[in-house]
Amino acid sequence: xxxxxxxxxxxxxxxxxxxxxxxxxxxxxxxxxxxxxxxxxxxxxxxxxxxxxxxxxxxxxxxxxxxxxxxxxxxxxxxxxx
Amino acid sequence: xxxxxxxxxxxxxxxxxxxxxxxxxxxxxxxxxxxxxxxxxxxxxxxxxxxxxxxxxxxxxxxxxxxxxxxxxxxxxxxxxxxxxxxxxxxxxxxxxxxxxxxxxxxxxxxxxxxxxxxxxxxxxxxxxxxxxxxxxxxxxxxxxxxxxxxxxxxxxxxxxxxxxxxxxxxxxxxxxxxxxxxxxxxxxxxxxxxxxxxxxxxxxxxxxx
Numbered sequence: 221x222x223x224x225x226x227x228x229x230x231x232x233x234x235x236x237x238x239x240x241x242x243x244x245x246x247x248x249x250x251x252x253x254x255x256x257x258x259x260x261x262x263x264x265x266x267x268x269x270x271x272x273x274x275x276x277x278x279x280x281x282x283x284x285x286x287x288x289x290x291x292x293x294x295x296x297x298x299x300x301x302x
Numbered sequence: 303x304x305x306x307x308x309x310x311x312x313x314x315x316x317x318x319x320x321x322x323x324x325x326x327x328x329x330x331x332x333x334x335x336x337x338x339x340x341x342x343x344x345x346x347x348x349x350x351x352x353x354x355x356x357x358x359x360x361x362x363x364x365x366x367x368x369x370x371x372x373x374x375x376x377x378x379x380x381x382x383x384x385x386x387x388x389x390x391x392x393x394x395x396x397x398x399x400x401x402x403x404x405x406x407x408x409x410x411x412x413x414x415x416x417x418x419x420x421x422x423x424x425x426x427x428x429x430x431x432x433x434x435x436x437x438x439x440x441x442x443x444x445x446x447x448x449x450x451x452x453x454x455x456x457x458x459x460x461x462x463x464x465x466x467x468x469x470x471x472x473x474x475x476x477x478x479x480x481x482x483x484x485x486x487x488x489x490x491x492x493x494x495x496x497x498x499x500x501x502x503x504x505x506x507x508x509x510x511x512x
Contacts, residue, residue, distance in 0.1 A: 229414075229415070229416055229487070232416075232483070232486070232487070233479070233482055233483035233486050233487070234479065234483065236486075239479070256421060257418055257419070257420060259421075260418075260419040260420055260421050260422040261417075261418070261490065263422040264419060264422045264493075264494040264497070265416070265486055265487075265489075265494075267424050267425055267497070268439075268486065268489050268490055268493050268494070269486060270427065271425060271430065271439060272439060272443070272454070272458045272459055273459065273461055274430050276427075276430040276431075276436060277430060277439050277440065278440065278459055280336060281339075281349060281353060284339060284353060284356075285332075285335060287353070287357070288356065288357055289328055291357045291360075292327070292328065292331075292357075292361070295361050295364065296325070296327070296364070
């Protein structure tokens, strides 16, 4: 079975997550060997996924943790008697 | 801190808090702070309200700790509480919101065709030292419809597995996979053409289609 580009795109996310079966993976790999468009789509998607996972993209607001724990301390103290 | 890192000692920590060692709660909740805040920020799209909702969530977790049954991960339980807190606030603010929660459903057609490129040079994570790249990524995620934004946040940003993501959002694992796929396709289409400017320049430029 030969698969086309659209078919590859449908499975790109699962492919990146290692969530495709061996047969499909082999088909996709074979397609990628000769299709530079799908290779670029796969590589760019994977690159986006890697960049998003970096903690520097989403940082907690400055002082977030301090304010949270201060509020918590206040609440823990209020509940002390209960 | 090792004490709260594995499930058995997390249970022990919870038991001791309930037995009166309340100060231990600070350490118990610390690993959940980041996902709580970003889940709420993704729902509420307002930093001040997200922080307030995050504090409210943590207080609720503390007050309801005796209700935690241990049949799910502690973090999953905490994030469900955060999500409920966020949804409650959204309902109150309904009129201010332009995109209603169920504006888009899984069945709905959308254009998930990727950006077509003929070659790709990887943008290394070191590039994130540059403020513009982070802000580009954040904007792209904020522009996603809500049902995709939450899934990307939990799966790709907080790196939770499919099962936990499904549990937090109250959807099936299949729906998590479909939504994640669509979200990544939308992000690739939005970002790939812009990210090319961040790729390291070496040798001659390849032809970037589009």
